[in-house]
Amino acid sequence: MKKKLLSVLLTTVLVTTMFTGCGNSKTSSDKTKAGGTVKTESTSDTKEGKKVNIYCWNDEFKSRYEAYAKDLAEKHGVEVNFVIVANENNAYQNNLDTALQAQESAAADDKVDLFLVEADYASKYTKSEYALDVVGDVGLTKEDLAGQYQYTKDIVTVDGVQKGTTWQATPGLFAYRRSIAKKVLGTDDPTQVQAALSDWSKFDGVATKMKDAGFKMLSGYDDSYRAFSNNVSKPWVDGTKIVVDDNIMNWVKQTKDYTDKGYNNKTTLWAPEWSADQGPDGKVFGFFYSTWGINFTLLGNSLSDAKGKQEVGNGIYGDYAVCEGPQAYYWGGTWLCAAKGSDNLPFIKDLMYRLTCDSKTMKQITLDTQDYTNNQAAMEEIAKSDYKSDFLGGQNHIALFAEAAKKIDMSNISDYDQGLNEAFQQSMHEYFEGNVDEKTALDNFYTSAMEKYPELTK
Incomplete structure (x- = not known):
């Protein structure tokens, strides 16, 4: 979180x-x-x-x-x-x-x-x-x-x-810029945008369209990580053995591809450049965010005047919307x-x-x-009401969160999630940046993981 x-x-x-x-x-x-x-x-x-x-x-x-x-x-x-x-x-x-x-x-x-x-x-x-x-x-x-x-x-x-x-x-969604969606996809309607992003193959196709139109699909290396890591088939550790799930490697493959093709801005999570990509001067189509991220982080980053009123006219307030995205996930x-x-x-x-x-x-x-x-019960009541978020252009995002929450699967969590997730992402940054090959990045991850957790094995 x-x-x-x-x-x-x-x-x-x-x-x-x-x-x-x-x-x-x-x-x-x-x-x-x-x-x-x-x-x-x-x-x-x-x-x-x-x-x-x-x-x-x-x-x-x-x-x-x-x-x-x-x-x-x-x-x-x-x-x-x-x-x-x-x-x-x-x-x-x-x-x-x-x-x-x-x-x-x-x-x-x-x-x-x-x-x-x-x-x-x-x-x-x-x-x-x-x-x-x-x-x-x-x-x-x-x-x-x-x-x-x-x-x-x-x-x-x-x-x-x-x-x-x-x-x-804390179910997650994909938050996207309405103005960019209109220019590239011809619509900012959440239902139609979701249809265009409903699986990873379609998501990659839209990434190509964004690049051709002068935009980035994602900001950086880590943006889609949670959508992949929350959908693994097994925990990080089996007994004492570290297990890198195939879906984690799917993130590696996608992110390397996006980096090499210019589909992202090569930022890292929480870096100033990443935050700036969410603001008025940003050229990034969207961000994977869970519930707290919409109102706690994205809204603040969208404003041109952080101390001004949170209303349309202040930066790009009102230009975001949300859809489910290619996979259900949670964050934090x-x-x-x-x-x-x-x-x-x-x-x-x-x-x-x-x-x-x-x-x-x-x-x-x-x-x-x-x-x-x-x-x-409280969330379902709001989901079925006429509730609207001004920040999201009048959308009732609670309705989408209510559906996403039902799909959260915690069966593969482990005691090592924080340390191994962070170590894996950090090691792969070197690969994405072209400083090491994939095998070396993986070896560096194992070394880092076993230094942090001496009881684990490769």
């Missing part, structure tokens, strides 16, 4: 203390059931600490808390501290690991209470002792969690125990994990319920932010 850290200029630990309140051990949480929303009182004999420490890598979750759940601090009589460490060079995980390892001996006010993880490394924590069972330990019920997309639960479930929960579902996501040793489980339970289970809250988050939230 998401690598959303790059939109937040946080390079050091930021501790923010806010919302001190005076409450008692009896708290209420909103529960939405068939027939309407009712208030239910949750009581606990557990003595709560006075400070809740939440570890994360940017301020996205902090903004969700402030907008939709800050009243819970007053109800529980706690202070909420956000410990934010930007995840450059693995800084976030390193800082979190240090804090969790010191959890048992830490003073009450210094303990980690809640920490956030991304899909690529979630299993590192859910398979450890540090993440608690959200049902057996925290107190959410199976009924509370029933409305969530199954894959979001599968990612953080170990031996039948769910050890995290999220407010997001942020999960909340309750830390073993926390003395604030009643607060954590209510916070998790409010932000990841309550359908009314989930629907409002989507309406307010265009984020795609983790409640099937």
